[in-house]
Amino acid sequence: MNPYPYTEDTFVQQTTANYLEKQLGWDSVYAYNNGDFGPDSLLGCASDREVVLTRTLREKLVELNPDLPDEAYDDAVRQITATDAVRVTIRDFRTDKYQARWKRFFINNK
Numbered sequence: 001m002n003p004y005p006y007t008e009d010t011f012v013q014q015t016t017a018n019y020l021e022k023q024l025g026w027d028s029v030y031a032y033n034n035g036d037f038g039p040d041s042l043l044g045c046a047s048d049r050e051v052v053l054t055r056t057l058r059e060k061l062v063e064l065n066p067d068l069p070d071e072a073y074d075d076a077v078r079q080i081t082a083t084d085a086v087r088v089t090i091r092d093f094r095t096d097k098y099q100a101r102w103k104r105f106f107i108n109n110k
Helices: 008-024 054-064 070-080
Strands: 085-091 097-103
Touching: 054 070
Parallel strands: none
Antiparallel strands: 085 097
């Protein structure tokens, strides 16, 4: 039995996945330790460090913005996945420190 029953998986991942499935009709895939990497893999990730599903992102960009040149889609993916992030130090509940990089997004709804 897990000595910490309240984990990121139970609080965040499962809760979010259930909400997205039940409320929004999204498909959810639990791919941790379940799949491989590469362009033809389940999620199309190059490695376990890739957090943006670029294959799906590009498909949706094409679907939502048809008839643009390929360079436009490539540039959009490049800009969205750029690594200009903020380095932060985080302390978890066990007081272990670790460094992370957070990407900043600015959304203009006008």
